[in-house]
Amino acid sequence: MISIAIDGPAGAGKSTVAKAISKKLGIIYLDTGAMYRTVALKAIKENVDSLDREKLSNIVKNINMEIRFIDNQQHMFLDNEDVTEKIRTPEVSIGASNVGTIPEVRLKMAELQRKFAEKHNVVMEGRDIGSFVLPNATLKIFLTATLEKRAERRYKELIEKGTTGISMEDVKRDIEYRDKNDSSRSLAPLIKAPDAIEIETTNLTVEEVVDKIIYNMSQRIASFK
Numbered sequence: 001m002i003s004i005a006i007d008g009p010a011g012a013g014k015s016t017v018a019k020a021i022s023k024k025l026g027i028i029y030l031d032t033g034a035m036y037r038t039v040a041l042k043a044i045k046e047n048v049d050s051l052d053r054e055k056l057s058n059i060v061k062n063i064n065m066e067i068r069f070i071d072n073q074q075h076m077f078l079d080n081e082d083v084t085e086k087i088r089t090p091e092v093s094i095g096a097s098n099v100g101t102i103p104e105v106r107l108k109m110a111e112l113q114r115k116f117a118e119k120h121n122v123v124m125e126g127r128d129i130g131s132f133v134l135p136n137a138t139l140k141i142f143l144t145a146t147l148e149k150r151a152e153r154r155y156k157e158l159i160e161k162g163t164t165g166i167s168m169e170d171v172k173r174d175i176e177y178r179d180k181n182d183s184s185r186s187l188a189p190l191i192k193a194p195d196a197i198e199i200e201t202t203n204l205t206v207e208e209v210v211d212k213i214i215y216n217m218s219q220r221i222a223s224f225k
C-alpha cells in the first residue's frame, strides 16, 4: 500500500494540499483532525471537559463514530448523525486539540488510522502521521507557514463559511493555543519526523506545494525500482 503523510500546524495548508494530491494520484484522502473533532463534539454534547482524562477515556472506548466516503468526500458520523459541518466551529477546534492531549484518545485514533492505511492507498493528514501513526509511510511531508499567514487562511475559511462574530485576533489566539497544546503533549506531539520533507508554504501557491510533493513522490517511487 502507498501512504503519504502530511503533517503540520493549523493553517499550514494541509487539507487543501492533501485534497489536491488525492485527486491527482487517485488515492483516498483521510483527514485525521476530523476524528479528533468528532471526539471533541461528543464531549461537548455530554458536557464533559475536553481535558478530563478519565471521562474522555470512557468516551473513546464507547464512541459510535464512523467515517464514510460519500462522492469521494469524507463524512464524519457521530451516533448515526452526519456531523461533518458541526465539527468545524472554533469551539470544536479547541476541544479537538484538548482531547488530542489524552493518550487513550490518541492510541485509539492511531489504531483506527493504521487499520485504514493497511487497507487503502492514502494521503493522510494530521499532526503525528509521519512521526507516530505511519512511521513507514511512503512519503512524509511537513508543512509550515508563519503564524500570521496561517491565521489569515483560517480566518478567510471561517468567513467564507458564514461564521460571524469572530475576529482575526480570535483566530490567531486560538491557533497559538493549539500550536502550543499540540506541540507540548506527552504522547505523539506535533513534530516533524526526521525523514520528513519540510515545505514552508507562506509564499507558495497551492499548485507549487502540490508540484513539490508530486515531484518528491516520483523520486521516492523511482528509488524503489
Ligand code: DC
Binding pocket: 010, 032, 033, 034, 036, 037, 093, 096, 097, 100, 101, 125, 126, 127, 128, 129, 178, 182
Ligand atoms: O487538523 P485540524 O485543525 O482539524 O485538527 C484539530 C485538532 O485535532 C488539532 O489542533 C490537534 C488534533 N489533532 C491531533 O492531535 N492529531 C492529529 N493527527 C490531527 C489532529
